[in-house]
Amino acid sequence: MVENIKMNDIANKLNLIQQFAIEQLKHWGLTGDYSNDWCFVWDKSVRRYGQCRYNKQEIGVSKHLVKLNSIEESKDVVLHEIAHALTGRGHGHNAYWKRMCIKVGARPERCYKPESKGGNVKTVQGKYNVINKDTGEVYYSYHRRPKRTDWSQAWIQGRKRETQGKLQVVANTPNKSESPYRLQV
Ligand SMILES: [Zn+2]
Numbered sequence: 001m002v003e004n005i006k007m008n009d010i011a012n013k014l015n016l017i018q019q020f021a022i023e024q025l026k027h028w029g030l031t032g033d034y035s036n037d038w039c040f041v042w043d044k045s046v047r048r049y050g051q052c053r054y055n056k057q058e059i060g061v062s063k064h065l066v067k068l069n070s071i072e073e074s075k076d077v078v079l080h081e082i083a084h085a086l087t088g089r090g091h092g093h094n095a096y097w098k099r100m101c102i103k104v105g106a107r108p109e110r111c112y113k114p115e116s117k118g119g120n121v122k123t124v125q126g127k128y129n130v131i132n133k134d135t136g137e138v139y140y141s142y143h144r145r146p147k148r149t150d151w152s153q154a155w156i157q158g159r160k161r162e163t164q165g166k167l168q169v170v171a172n173t174p175n176k177s178e179s180p181y182r183l184q185v
Pocket of ligand 1: 080084093110
């Protein structure tokens with residue numbers, strides 16, 4: 001019997017954040033109007049937790065970082081990006097944006113601080129990554145070598161066919177030229 005390492009929890013977390021994002025976009029009037037119709041998308045970024053893409057009218061959130069972090073942290077990222085969508089291009093993280101953050105309930109902070117620097121955000125900077133042997137895609141990251149030693153039968157929830165028998169634990173070699181200190185949001 002294969003134990004399915006917390007995969008259900010992770011799937012629930014992703015669903016919850018996606019639902020939250022959709023609800024919040026609606027709540028703040030960012031959907032439904034032809035000229036102002038935003039959507040929520042997942043992306044595969046490992047460094048950027050969230051991104052507001054004005055030209056596409058979409059809010060992208062990193063699946064990897066949502067998996068790693070608490071629901072509260074991820075909700076804050078969603079609201080942070082909603083504040084960007086509401087203030088519009090050109091305001092960046094200025095005072096107007098900060099006021100909008102307070103209005104929507106986001107922390108009016110420009111960036112997230114990783115745990116490694118005393119902040120709250122877990123980053124994909126662990127010493128060990130669980131990757132797909134074939135594609136190199138990173139599914140999980142750990143600071144200690146995972147206790148599981150046999151990955152031959154494990155899979156990623158919802159992606160069994162493409163991931164079963166493909167998972168491998170590898171030592172992570174972060175790119176030193178990129179500072180892990182600040183996560184862009
Ligand atoms: Zn931002």
